[in-house]
Amino acid sequence: MTISKQEAARVLQEIDTAQQRTSTMLGYRAAAPYCLLWGCIRLLANLTTEFVPALAHIWNVLTPVGILLSMWIMHRQVQPSRTGLLNDGKASRWRYALAWLIIIGFITATIFIMHPINARQMNAFISFFWAFLYALIGLWTGWRIVAIGIATAATVLIGYTFITAHFNLWMALAVDSLLILGSLWLRKV
Amino acid sequence: MSSDEIIHQSTRLKIMATLNALRGNAGIDFVELKQLSKATDGNLGSHLATLEKAGYISIEKEFVGRKPRTRVNITRDGRRAFEQHVRYLRDILEAGQP
Numbered sequence: 398m399t400i401s402k403q404e405a406a407r408v409l410q411e412i413d414t415a416q417q418r419t420s421t422m423l424g425y426r427a428a429a430p431y432c433l434l435w436g437c438i439r440l441l442a443n444l445t446t447e448f449v450p451a452l453a454h455i456w457n458v459l460t461p462v463g464i465l466l467s468m469w470i471m472h473r474q475v476q477p478s479r480t481g482l483l484n485d486g487k488a489s490r491w492r493y494a495l496a497w498l499i500i501i502g503f504i505t506a507t508i509f510i511m512h513p514i515n516a517r518q519m520n521a522f523i524s525f526f527w528a529f530l531y532a533l534i535g536l537w538t539g540w541r542i543v544a545i546g547i548a549t550a551a552t553v554l555i556g557y558t559f560i561t562a563h564f565n566l567w568m569a570l571a572v573d574s575l576l577i578l579g580s581l582w583l584r585k586v
Numbered sequence: 587m588s589s590d591e592i593i594h595q596s597t598r599l600k601i602m603a604t605l606n607a608l609r610g611n612a613g614i615d616f617v618e619l620k621q622l623s624k625a626t627d628g629n630l631g632s633h634l635a636t637l638e639k640a641g642y643i644s645i646e647k648e649f650v651g652r653k654p655r656t657r658v659n660i661t662r663d664g665r666r667a668f669e670q671h672v673r674y675l676r677d678i679l680e681a682g683q684p
Binding site: 419420 | 596599603604607618622672675676678679
């Protein structure tokens, strides 16, 4: 079989496209569980804070639970497994664990420096942080994650600017639902 | 070096490129592979059979609950053959061979 230069170039481009689509799918599959997890955790915490303000400390319980579950998800994803997701081995697990510590450190340090901030500002700030981080990660992973990040940030901004009463309800219905729907979108190839 | 006619076919090329992008021993479900390679059920099945016969992929069928699931993995020979084919194509580009 003789292959022309033009055909070789075309075929190599097809290979690149196929491999890029696969990498993007794997990236979306890796990100989807985190969107779903944090969408659900935040939904529960925001609704509880809205309707039972005396239980607003639920954030202090659900946030560590979310972090532990995120680490568990990461641990499963980096197993030398059959899923094709991020199986780089032990070094990756340490990197992901340290990444969490760095993120927690950054958020804690920022809140410390910006103190005093109220609950509404804290909710908005942490939501913005994750939304922009998603958008940043999406630049390497795929545009759907960029879209989820930007849409989340925009929704937080709208709520923070215009919704003075019932901010937690806005966050639950608009922002957290967006994350949950986003996770379903990421699971569809 | 010569081209691999089994891999060079358009749909089989997409299949092999997709499988080659997975790391280690990772496989992929038939349904996902169908979506990524944009093939129909029958078409994909036929091409997978050709690749399996050549020893380039392995196919595992299992049940998850009551649902049958088919997973496809690239073999070591398949990865090697795919990489050789890619090198062959790149050599054509570099040499300017007609």
